[in-house]
Amino acid sequence: MLAAMTHASTPDLLVLHAVRVTGIADGAAVSRRAGIDRDTVDELLPDFEAYGWVTHVEFAGTGGWTLTERGRAEDTRKLAGELAESGARATVEQAHKAFEVLNGRLVQACTDWQLRPAEGARLASNDHSDPEWDARVLGELTLIGGELRALVDDLTGALARFGGYDERFSAALGRARGGEGQWVAGVGIASCHAVWMELHEDLLSTLGLARGAEA
Template identity: 75%
Template sequence: MLTAMTHATSPELSVLHALRVTGVAGDAAVSRRSGINQDIASELLRDFEAYGWVTHVEFGDTSGWTLTESGRDQDSRKLAEELDRAGGRATVEQAHKEFEVLNGRLVKACTDWQLRPAEGDRLASNDHSDPQWDGRVLDELTVIGAELTRLIDALVSVLARFGGYADRFGAALARARAGDGQWVAGVGVASCHAVWMELHEDLLSTLGIPRGVEPGSR
């Protein structure tokens, strides 16, 4: 729920930052991720291309927009300005600390979904033939999802753009529980792991923390 103190991100930053957290995305995906009308998002992307902030790439079956180094710098500047205007640094820093505690559990759960150690092979792939093993993983993800909801509620109290992460995580988990296992850690879909990685990038970029220099990182 948004509060009177919640800061609404500008359409320009919403579109630019959507690429920061997704990496590569087409117009429609940027529109969905940013919550900005597709016509407006498309116009902004082409403006950003003219400014040298984004470029269109193609590799294999994937194509879309991605940030240039100049675009990342612009996004970082705008995020810092927004955070100062919102007066939300302490809230985001606390959320990041709590996220880091949960991150280890999320990584382990996704690893357990992909691997199920067997005698003589501790890296054996999980063939999902053990409902008890998979059920334990899904239960852990459910607990993590509840913690994520609380964390996102705190973030949204200062920055509205953090809204949606918990819902997207929950939607992916529901699909996994319904029998489609790719929604736990699959690539190319908004799986639990994919949503989690986007949130991680969002927190780091908002606080101006380069990857690899967080406390406890190696």
């Protein structure tokens, strides 16, 4: 059951939640992820830091904003209020159930991209020398992407902030098909796996569920 009208989230929720789902991000990345102009992001993040919701960290020559425990609690409070106000709980719960079904397939596809069992070496790395193996994995990811599109369409019918996951997944898959294999499950880029993990965190946090609680 879809909400009667798509709900638009407030800028402060979008920015705070963008920090949560990305884990750590600089202002530019938060702006892109939240769909909020950079000036607004640069005004909000120092305020959030003053409230104790975010902190800026530096690691191995890179830095970014990350959520504190107080910030996580505040984001959870804002999400719960938005979910009640929008009447979108049933839609998000239905999408979460559909996501769980797809999740096993996505995890297996990413595993198959990284590993190709051989005789006597069940955990042998995939050296991508078998084009049929890789084509099968990419084909499965393409099917998953199509189902993801339908799932995101349902979600955005209720909460506009869920838009874009399918497009980002498709963009990463396109790069992988073009020969950039790291875009399937690479770390530090918006790979298929990274986008999928962000959506997982988004669904769980929106419903107030702890990771690992589904099963």
